[in-house]
Amino acid sequence: MPASISLSRISWSAPEGRSLLSDLDLSFGPVRTGLVGRNGVGKSTLLRLVEGTLAPQAGKVSVVGSLGVLSQTVQVAADETVANLFGVTDALAVLQKAEEGGATLDELASADWTLEARMEEALARVGLDASAETRLAALSGGQMTRVKLAALVFKEPDFILLDEPTNNLDREGRAAVAALMAGWRGGAIVVSHDRELLEEMDAIVELTTLGATTYGGNWSHYRERKAIELASARHDLADAERRLAEVERKTQETAERKARKDAAGRRKRAKGDEPLLLLDARKERSEKTGGDNARLADRRRDQAVGDLVEARERIEILQPLTVRLPPTGLPAGRSVLQVDNVGVGYERGKPVVDRLSLSIVGPERVALTGRNGSGKTTLLSLLTGDLQPWSGSVRLLVDHAVLDQKVSLLDPALSIRDNFRGLNPDASENDCRAALARFMFRADAALQVVSSLSGGQMLRAGLACVLGGRNPPQLLILDEPTNHLDIDSIEAVEAGLRAYDGALLVVSHDRAFLEAIGITRRIELS
Structure with a gap:
């Protein structure tokens, strides 16, 4: 029987009672599947x-076949080795005894002579x-993640x-994981915001x-389908x-016709030229018709409002963020940052940065990369x-703001x-309010306490507060801004940064992010 995973009518709520999964039906075949969605949705x-x-x-979860899970534990004993992680210490000991001529016949019969080669291949x-x-x-930390992946496969x-799996990995580590997945021929479920990995x-x-x-195909195909869905949702919203x-127009016309008929009936009653019994019968029919029309109008209005709400919810899920920001006024030839022959570290005699010089001029967009x-x-x-530098000098020559991973x-x-x-x-x-609304913090959403925000919301709030004012800073420094963000949040940040006309200095290993925000120059530290 082919390997498969199926979830049937699964429901699960968080301890505080918030429903994450409700009556969910989902199945996975022996293919590589990327699982995406906003932070907190239940991935x-x-x-x-x-x-x-x-x-x-x-509900019920059924698994046909064996599972391998990437361990998230980071604490290891001082004497633990790669062999411990692979679970092959005893098997390697048998091979060692065989090489030294001390293995028994039973040990020789059970020895895995391909073990070392397969370990080397996995690494x-x-x-x-x-x-x-x-x-x-x-x-x-990055090497540890990669050796865990090797032990898994x-x-x-x-x-x-x-x-x-690529969180906190450098460029080389991300590429290695993507290559691993490109060559993986079993089934996989991968939760990730790494769009390069999702392309595999x-x-x-x-x-x-x-x-x-479920969408067949990779990340690019999924985005194409989402664009079509967004266009359809916009059409449905306009139709709703x-x-x-x-x-509402027909309801108003019906109400106005009834008002005219009622007024005519009142005039006839006042004249007294028709029998009162006949007038009462007409009045009763009119009231019944009016009640029927009102109930029908209410049902139609409720249906139309329901369709409108549903269409708007789809738009809210599908609609990417677009942002317009005030200009910084940074001229093209203005010197923004000057670093001259700088050395610095945390322990004397062991510099982390040594004899480094760099400069940023005008609205350059510079990526700071390296292992x-x-x-x-x-x-x-x-x-x-x-x-403080041990040697050299640092000069920041324009207003600037720093957004670190904690948005401090x-x-x-x-x-x-x-x-x-x-x-x-x-x-x-x-x-x-207008600035916060441009970053999707409308009405009461702007009143959320920062400590209650998700990572993506917090970074978006930081961008709104820094860039949404009348005089945004002319230099923005970002440290790994996409770590721990879902893809919707990353794309929201990208939209905000594309609309920014100042200078950027960005530390990031996310190549898709750097391309999306228009990086013009890369400086690699070694």
Whole structure:
């Protein structure tokens, strides 16, 4: 029987009672499937239900075949090696005894002579230069993720379950994971916001508050289908608005006709030239007809309003963010940032950044790239004054703002609206509300306390507060802005940054993001 995973009428609610999955039917065949959707919609919960570490509150999960799950644990013992992670220490010991001539006949019969070659192949598939003896504690976080992936595919399960496998990986690590998935021939369910990785998928499942929809093909094909759906939703919205207007017009015309007939009846009653019994009968019929018409009008209006609400909900799910921002006024030849022969680190004699020079002029869009540990975040700390240079100089020559992964410039105890007013004291209430609405914080959404926001909402709020004022800064510095964001949030941030006409300095390993925001130059740290 082919490997498969099926979820039948699955329901699950968070401990606080919020429903994440409701009566969900979904199936996965032995293909590579990307699972996408906004943060908080239940993607990781769905993986845990499939894995079996979480039990559904209703419904059934059926798995045919073996599962391999990418472990998220980061604590390892000091003496643990790659062999421990692969689960082959005993088998390697048998091979060692055989090479030394001390193995028994039973051990020789059970020895796996292909083991070392298969381990080397698995490690090579994730681009990792390691051996069975490599200590896990000596690996960086990105290397650890890659060796876990190697151990996972080494066991050749029918399905692998991956939850954000490229988070915190550098460019090389991301490319290795994408290459691994490109060559994977088993089933896979991959939760990811990495669009390059999603290009390697055979299908995309989108999870929303309305349920799950499966799209054949990779990320690009999914986006094409979503564009068609958005056009259809806009057509349905216009049609629903037209039908509601038509219902209201006809209801008004019917009410006006009835009012005219009622007025005529009252005039005849006043004249007294017709029998009172006949007039009463007409009045009764008129009232009954009027009641029937009112009930029919109410049903038609309710239907039209329901269709309109549904069409607007579809638009809300499908509609990408578009932003118009005030100009920064940064001229093309203006010097923005000057770094001259800088050296800095955390321990004397061991510089993280050494003899570095760089400059940004005018509205350049510069990406700061390099492997994990190459000093990108250290350099940003230097630029923002959190670190002082050991040598050389740093000059920031224009107004600037920094958005780190925690969006530290926002006060978590205040609302988005209050943060905006604090950062833009000269803005009126109307200016504030209009700026926040451009970043999809409309009406009461602007009153949300920052500490209650998701990662994507928080970064969007940071952009709104920094860029939405009358005089946005002429330099914006971003540190890994797409980490932990869902794709809708990434695209919202991209839209905001495309509308910004100042200079950008961005640390990111996300090539699709850098291309989307129009990076013009890359500086790689080594």
